[in-house]
Amino acid sequence: MAKKKQKEYQQAYYDNEADANRQMSFVNAAAGVLALVIWVLYLTKVFTIPDEFLPVVLTLFPAAAILMFVPLFFLRTEAIRKPGYKYFILFSLLAVIIALNISVPKHSVLFWPFAILIANHYYNPTIGRVIYAVSIVSMLVCMYLGMFFGEFDENLFGGGVILSDGTIGTVETLQERLDLLQDRIAHGDNRYVKVLIYYFFPRAAIVTLFFMVSNLLNNRTYKLLDDEIKIHDEQEKAKTELGVAREIQINTLPGAMMSSKDVEILGELKAAKEVGGDLYDYLDIDENHVAILIGDVSGKGVPAAMFMMRTITSFRDFAVAGKSPSQILKEINASILKGNSASMFVTCFLAILDKRDGTIVYANAGHNPPLVGSDFHFRYLKCRPGLFLGCFPESLVKDEEFTLAPGESMVLYTDGVTEARDVKDKFFGEQRLLDTLNKEEHAGILDLNHALKEEIAYFTKDAPQSDDITILTLKYRGDRYAAAEKSFDARKENVLDMLGFLHDFAQKCALPSDFVSRLSIVGDEIFSNIIRYGYENNGGDINVRLHYDEDKKELVFVITDQAKPFNPLEVQEEPHHADEKNIKTGVLGLMIVKNIMTECSYDRVHDKNVLILKKRF
16 A cells, blocks of 8 residues: 555544543543652652652652643643644653652552553554653663662562671662662672563563553554545445436436426436436427336346436437337337346336327336326326336337326326335325325426425435435426516626516516516516525526416416525515614515515425416416
8 A cells, every 4th residue: 555545544543643632631630640649658658768869759749740730731722633742641641650660669660551551542553662662661761760769679679688798787878779789799799680680571571561462452443444444435436436327317317397388397306325216208209299208127226227227218219209108118128128137127107298189198117107187186097007127028018098188287206205104114105195286286397396295205204215206297288378488697687688578478468467567576586686695696597487377367487597505485584673784685575575476485406496486366
């Protein structure tokens, strides 16, 4: 692995050092408390030491304790995150251990593994090795210094001491200790060598054993973290690739709503994972016919997405003028059957609408039956179940026919809708779907789709989405509607052009004269808000679509833009007596819009803001 990559992997390990520094601050404070306890024991003569060394020791321990408490003052500062801060903490801890081992050698020798264990527990293996090396060297130095400045230790001086005159006694002063050591060397008893062999080496071996075990555990933790980071990197890479696959898949689907004088079509897909197996498509076969397709591939994930794209590609290749739905499905079946070693299959429903009279010829290949009708009168379309595509050479599908009346719609869906589950594992179901479409009026397919999505979201609440959810809606207008559509660049100088477009349409539909001027207020407010707050005066595209239902006496005003998610209808209204300076930007204008229009709703569809305004007369 390259050095640069190693550093990247280590970075996550080092990111934990800030937390380790915080915990070590408390460990050091505990060591400081211990130093103060020993200081008190010296003061009370529990630990004895030659009087000439007592002032040094009594000064040393309070100083060490203060040093140990210093990290606590940096807990809430950025210093705790500095790379070198760990060295201050660890070496100040070592300083206390060194002080203890010089002045109290026979009581403090067991503290040496402590710093090594702490370093290997909280920090990376390299820090653990550094502390081990420093500890070993310091331990030897402390043993020799303890022979002169420390508490009397029989392991260093051999208990009762035979003085040079042959009598047994003790040594108290530094000079007496130096004389004794020289006397021992003269008599062949080199205490420096014996301390090294009999005192240092055994303890160094024990400390080394502690180091090896703790360092092995540290290396294991480091390797586990390293592996975890690599796995995370692979997962991120896979997510990126899946994101690209999702973009390709979404771009394969029709990205805009089809809207013409005679027909409106809108499809939406919400995948349960990054990519899914649901599909839909629609296209004009010729001037008078439009074909729509919805399908659901077996399985999920990338294989299903690839199979889904093959199906759509085949549909676009074979959906040409003069062919019936059953012929197109049979050709799709033959195409996707080739190379289908995974034995995947897809259910499909394909319909062709004659825009002149509303006649729909359709064929079903094992898919859910669609719903047809209009407000309060939706029903399930009776159709043969057929056989799914992709597994068998023969596709047993048949053409069937019915006629949509002007104003009626066909709602197609995948089983992700009816099989959506709530937190109690209950299904949304076909009856609930039918009831949702029939319980209120819908101003158009945008309004209808929005109502259906809202009902599914309300039903499932916090339950995870278990399957792809796809809704494809076709509305046949016939001659019932007057419709107009135009796109404008989102700039202030185009507001007048947009208002002229609204005025001309309203005049054409003979809308009440008092409403025509008020419609201009609505258009001006909404258009200006999108320019200012949605696009932030950077320009963009605003699509305005109008249609008027003569029978219902209803105008529907649909504004679509590709700006950032922006829902002006969520702005809270202020009391009428509120100070204008405190009224949120745009609230007053939106209050006027809501008073003029009968209904207002917002949705985010295909990464676009869609605002639907309705007025009934």
